[in-house]
Amino acid sequence: MTTLTEANGAAGSAAARRATVLRGLVAVLITALSLGWTAELPRLLWGRVYLVQEFSLVILGLCLALIYLSRDLRGRDYAGAPARFNLLIAALVLGTCWYAAWRYKVLSAQMFYFPVETFIIGAIIVPAVIDGLRRMVGWALVLIVLAFIAYGLWGNLMPAPFTARPWTVMDLAPHLVLDTTAMVGLPITIGVTVVIPFIFFGVLLNRAGGGEFFSDLAVAAVGRFRGGSGKIAIVASALFGTISGSAVSNVVSTGVISIPLMKRSGFSGRVAAATESVASTGGQFMPPVMGAAAFLMAELSQTPYETIVLAAVLPALFFFFAVFMQSDADAIHQNVSPVPREERKPFSQVMKQGGHFLLPFVLLIVLLFNFNQSPELSALAAAVLVAVLGLTRGYGGERIAFRDILEAFRKTGQASMEILAIVAAAGFVIGVLNATGVVFALTSIMVDVAGGDVVVLLALTAVISIVLGMGMPTVAVYVLLASLVVPALVHAGVPKLSAHMFVLYYGMMSMITPPIAIAAYAASSIADEKPLAVSVTAMRYAWIAYLVPFIFVFRPEMLLSKSHFDAAGLTEVVLATTLLIFILNGALAGYLRGALRWPWRLILGVTGLAVFLALVSGSHAVPAYALGLAVMAACAGRGYWRRRAWNPQSQP
Numbered sequence: 001m002t003t004l005t006e007a008n009g010a011a012g013s014a015a016a017r018r019a020t021v022l023r024g025l026v027a028v029l030i031t032a033l034s035l036g037w038t039a040e041l042p043r044l045l046w047g048r049v050y051l052v053q054e055f056s057l058v059i060l061g062l063c064l065a066l067i068y069l070s071r072d073l074r075g076r077d078y079a080g081a082p083a084r085f086n087l088l089i090a091a092l093v094l095g096t097c098w099y100a101a102w103r104y105k106v107l108s109a110q111m112f113y114f115p116v117e118t119f120i121i122g123a124i125i126v127p128a129v130i131d132g133l134r135r136m137v138g139w140a141l142v143l144i145v146l147a148f149i150a151y152g153l154w155g156n157l158m159p160a161p162f163t164a165r166p167w168t169v170m171d172l173a174p175h176l177v178l179d180t181t182a183m184v185g186l187p188i189t190i191g192v193t194v195v196i197p198f199i200f201f202g203v204l205l206n207r208a209g210g211g212e213f214f215s216d217l218a219v220a221a222v223g224r225f226r227g228g229s230g231k232i233a234i235v236a237s238a239l240f241g242t243i244s245g246s247a248v249s250n251v252v253s254t255g256v257i258s259i260p261l262m263k264r265s266g267f268s269g270r271v272a273a274a275t276e277s278v279a280s281t282g283g284q285f286m287p288p289v290m291g292a293a294a295f296l297m298a299e300l301s302q303t304p305y306e307t308i309v310l311a312a313v314l315p316a317l318f319f320f321f322a323v324f325m326q327s328d329a330d331a332i333h334q335n336v337s338p339v340p341r342e343e344r345k346p347f348s349q350v351m352k353q354g355g356h357f358l359l360p361f362v363l364l365i366v367l368l369f370n371f372n373q374s375p376e377l378s379a380l381a382a383a384v385l386v387a388v389l390g391l392t393r394g395y396g397g398e399r400i401a402f403r404d405i406l407e408a409f410r411k412t413g414q415a416s417m418e419i420l421a422i423v424a425a426a427g428f429v430i431g432v433l434n435a436t437g438v439v440f441a442l443t444s445i446m447v448d449v450a451g452g453d454v455v456v457l458l459a460l461t462a463v464i465s466i467v468l469g470m471g472m473p474t475v476a477v478y479v480l481l482a483s484l485v486v487p488a489l490v491h492a493g494v495p496k497l498s499a500h501m502f503v504l505y506y507g508m509m510s511m512i513t514p515p516i517a518i519a520a521y522a523a524s525s526i527a528d529e530k531p532l533a534v535s536v537t538a539m540r541y542a543w544i545a546y547l548v549p550f551i552f553v554f555r556p557e558m559l560l561s562k563s564h565f566d567a568a569g570l571t572e573v574v575l576a577t578t579l580l581i582f583i584l585n586g587a588l589a590g591y592l593r594g595a596l597r598w599p600w601r602l603i604l605g606v607t608g609l610a611v612f613l614a615l616v617s618g619s620h621a622v623p624a625y626a627l628g629l630a631v632m633a634a635c636a637g638r639g640y641w642r643r644r645a646w647n648p649q650s651q652p
Helices: 002-038 041-046 052-070 084-102 104-109 115-137 139-157 169-178 186-207 210-222 228-244 247-265 269-285 293-300 305-333 347-370 375-392 402-436 438-450 454-469 474-484 486-491 496-509 518-527 531-541 543-554 567-589 598-617 621-645
Strands: none
Touching: 002 041, 002 052, 002 186, 002 375, 002 402, 052 084, 052 104, 052 115, 052 186, 052 402, 084 104, 084 115, 104 115, 104 169, 115 139, 115 169, 115 402, 139 169, 139 402, 169 402, 186 210, 186 293, 186 347, 186 375, 186 402, 186 474, 210 228, 210 347, 228 247, 228 269, 228 305, 247 269, 247 518, 269 305, 269 496, 269 518, 269 531, 293 305, 293 474, 293 496, 305 347, 305 496, 305 531, 305 543, 305 567, 347 375, 375 402, 402 438, 402 474, 438 454, 438 474, 438 486, 454 474, 454 486, 454 496, 454 543, 474 486, 474 496, 486 496, 496 543, 518 531, 531 543, 543 567, 543 598, 567 598, 567 621, 598 621
């Protein structure tokens, strides 16, 4: 009996090892093919030119196969070998996607001449994508996708103005998979050709020691200030968030270090979790990378990538300035000291050991802006430089080996599963919208509900963006909103870039806005705090992100666009927004050069609202700004004279 048990255990271990090797090979192949496509190896080596849709189907097949090899029916990671049923599905989906890629040129051009063949392809790939999405991100996005597919099939039963011509399953399934306005359209193209190289860049940078360097750099730069642990978390999470493009994954990866550090230094668990979730969310609109959303925005808005990066600079700076001030005020409230000297490396030592890791970012920016290279090629060049630096110098004398680069290939492939499943499913939504024309009806309805008032339309859009974004990753939120909501804003006269940035901001605010604030909830589980309390505190930290979108819609100078450049207007926007941050931060944090009681906080709040309205409307600006300066000076003076008698431990 013991021998039989041992034999079964050995067989299971062998099967688990084979499954691990298989998953690794598939993940490495995903990354290698994407980087090879970026480097144009098919053309350079074999003189072959393939359609990007063909390549997308090849990568999607590998991605879906990897999902079925990695996740069980409940979406849990396989500890050992996957079930045989999953192996069969993985093989079927991979074969179908590759067959569709092989036949794509013929089938896409003559879809209606091969109804059975195209239907079989659609009938396999559509359910596989939806089930793969469910295994990766849960039911929230899946239910939305299913609702749109149902609308495509039975839209004729909807009341006007949502009535659409009906599609049969035989027609809709092939359309969703093979049409360039659906699954193989822009979202998945950006996913397989642009996002994967940037993920590889981030993974390799972290593997080579860049992650540790940036953490030490944050400690050296701001650790010596009061509440230094909170400021460290903000800087580090912003740097990691801009590369990862996922608030939740960034919270999970950096929060396990930053949240305990903040709690040990004196921050409450609620504040520590809120700080981490806000900084991780803000990192997604932090230039120059901005996660994956910026690349999608460039394609969907037909705006150069460098224009989007430039547009994000001032809003991001204002956002993190406000977050820093909130963190500083909480550090005073909770009497948080700087990070002890023995836990901080000198700034000069950190730069000496790892300053070379700034070079890949310099190269990335120079290639993007000075040489007008594509984002994916710029990311690949930066990744190559990271590999060279990691192999020759590393960080702190610890260099990487070639096996670490191979491991980065594997981790990149695994990290790509979620985003590729999302963009493929988002293609279904876009395909239905194009097939039914519902987006035009929705645009008309939103404009009618707003009564032609742009302010009401923006407020309605903000609410829709937060509601639709609840429980969904950033990329999915943005693609959905760009397809559904942006046309209504553009139709109402909002500049295209401002409209796309508006929904991006509010879509990402769903990460920390109750009731389903997934970034705040992820941080609360690490801090062992109540999720709702963390989410409310996170909203206080990120308050500026709820107002900035209205500012850059009505004052597009903030986005540094050439078409709206006005030196005087830009100066006013910068100074007025800075004033607004000082005033409303004091009102929300209860501190402005000293503790403020509720009557003074209320006065500051009302004054801040007046400054905001004057800024966005352009009317009575000078009196409002003068009032703001006077009230801020009065509150700061009162706070300063009361500060010596104030006991920090008595404050909430």
